[in-house]
Amino acid sequence: MEPQARAERDTLPVGALILLALTGFTAIVTETLPAGLLPQVADDLNISRALAGQMVTVYAVGSVMAAIPLVSLTQSYARNPLLLAAIFGLLVFDVVTALSHSYAVTLVARFAAGVSAGLGWGILGGYARRLVVDRLKGRALALAMIGTPLALSVGVPLGTFAGGAIGWRIAFLVLAALALCLAGAVAWKMPDSAGQPPERKLSNLAVLRMPGVAPILATAFAWVTAHYILYTYVAPYAEWAGDGSRVSLLLLVFGCAALAGIWIAGAAVDRHLRLHVLASLAVFAAATAVLGFLPHSNSVILVGVVLWGLTFGGAATSIQTAASDAAGEGVDIVGAMLTTVWNVSIACGGAVGALIYRSAGVVAFFPAMLALLGVAFAIAYAASANGFTLGARTEH
Numbered sequence: 001m002e003p004q005a006r007a008e009r010d011t012l013p014v015g016a017l018i019l020l021a022l023t024g025f026t027a028i029v030t031e032t033l034p035a036g037l038l039p040q041v042a043d044d045l046n047i048s049r050a051l052a053g054q055m056v057t058v059y060a061v062g063s064v065m066a067a068i069p070l071v072s073l074t075q076s077y078a079r080n081p082l083l084l085a086a087i088f089g090l091l092v093f094d095v096v097t098a099l100s101h102s103y104a105v106t107l108v109a110r111f112a113a114g115v116s117a118g119l120g121w122g123i124l125g126g127y128a129r130r131l132v133v134d135r136l137k138g139r140a141l142a143l144a145m146i147g148t149p150l151a152l153s154v155g156v157p158l159g160t161f162a163g164g165a166i167g168w169r170i171a172f173l174v175l176a177a178l179a180l181c182l183a184g185a186v187a188w189k190m191p192d193s194a195g196q197p198p199e200r201k202l203s204n205l206a207v208l209r210m211p212g213v214a215p216i217l218a219t220a221f222a223w224v225t226a227h228y229i230l231y232t233y234v235a236p237y238a239e240w241a242g243d244g245s246r247v248s249l250l251l252l253v254f255g256c257a258a259l260a261g262i263w264i265a266g267a268a269v270d271r272h273l274r275l276h277v278l279a280s281l282a283v284f285a286a287a288t289a290v291l292g293f294l295p296h297s298n299s300v301i302l303v304g305v306v307l308w309g310l311t312f313g314g315a316a317t318s319i320q321t322a323a324s325d326a327a328g329e330g331v332d333i334v335g336a337m338l339t340t341v342w343n344v345s346i347a348c349g350g351a352v353g354a355l356i357y358r359s360a361g362v363v364a365f366f367p368a369m370l371a372l373l374g375v376a377f378a379i380a381y382a383a384s385a386n387g388f389t390l391g392a393r394t395e396h
Contacts, residue, residue: 013131017143019190020128022182023087024147027117030090030175031059032151033159034110037168044168045103055097055110062114063121064343068204070115071122071336075201079127080192082119084183089116091179098172122336125320129331130193135270137324142266142317149258149313196329207333212326212386215379217337219388220319221345222376223281226369227312228349230291233357233365240362241296253302254309261313268314269321274380274388277318281377284311285370292366316342322388 034041034055042052074082093113100106128144129137163171196202207213230237238247261280268276287307294300320338327334356364380388 020144021147028151037163059114062111063118066115067118067336067339075196086120094176121339126331138269207330215383224345226372229353257309258313261310265314265317280311
């Protein structure tokens with residue numbers, strides 16, 4: 001490697017990592033924006049709110065169906081053109097969504113946008129890690145992943161507010177404009193990175209069989225499902241806890257704590273990855289007990305939400321780092337697997353939460369969450385040889 005190139009890789013390429021974070025930000029806001037605008041969308045398209053809600057569902061289905069096949073197919077492609085393709089996909093299909101007056105066309109556009117997001121999420125983690133030397137991979141990934149909590153804590157509420165003020169169609173056009181600006185910045189400033197050489201391409205099954213990969217994916221599934229049981233139904237939780245009007249405050253506090261959780265993960269994962277994962281699961285379980293079983297007061301609930309955000313905020317960074325280390329040259333395929341597991345977990349959390357809510361009410365969320373967190377902790381604890389290994393992940 002040339003000295004100048006080595007110097008660039010020995011420092012965090014902050015600008016490039018921010019562009020990756022903005023890609024994640026755009027994908028998350030695009031996915032979740034309709035959820036806050038269901039009445040406007042339903043009235044405009046002359047459909048029920050339940051049907052309008054399928055705009056979120058088909059986006060997630062597109063991501064789940066596309067991530068692994070697309071990333072596997074494009075292993076040997078250069079990363080920059082792939083990232084641009086994903087961003088342009090979001091741009092084009094956001095415009096189609098904004099202009100469509102047909103429910104069927106809108107659903108097709110949302111599915112295609114989800115496909116684009118699946119490709120973007122599948123390569124994002126591996127791209128970030130390829131830009132730096134090994135000792136900086138954890139911090140690089142943490143910065144690249146900061147778009148998700150930013151989107152959930154700031155982007156989605158802001159988009160919902162803007163959509164209510166200027167109309168849901170204009171909100172999607174604003175998202176398309178953001179994607180256009182992002183694509184221009186990526187084309188102008190984003191350093192490229194080579195894909196996997198064709199002779200070293202790996203099959204999906206080969207990556208899944210690598211020591212540590214399956215336990216990491218299983219841990220992620222249980223952890224994220226537990227989170228989304230409560231996160232999906234945070235409004236009913238707030239009402240059950242005594243004040244349904246503070247949902248926005250709870251989400252804001254969660255989002256801010258999640259940002260701090262990403263910073264903690266970035267600082268911890270290179271030397272204390274196993275400890276960070278186990279501590280996060282244990283403290284999340286404590287937060288679950290605080291939120292579910294202690295007498296409800298503003299201070300108790302806020303403490304529980306802060307602990308929840310601190311522990312879940314860094315989950316993506318820790319899981320992605322562990323999975324990427326375990327997969328080695330299969331980093332992009334394992335990233336696509338994580339994208340799929342994450343989206344399936346979101347769907348499962350919502351579905352399980354709905355079943356519990358209808359049958360036993362909010363109070364029953366917490367035993368189910370604790371059971372899932374216990375499973376996640378047991379799997380992660382057992383994966384000490386491969387997966388969530390002991391000691392520093394790199395020697396300095």
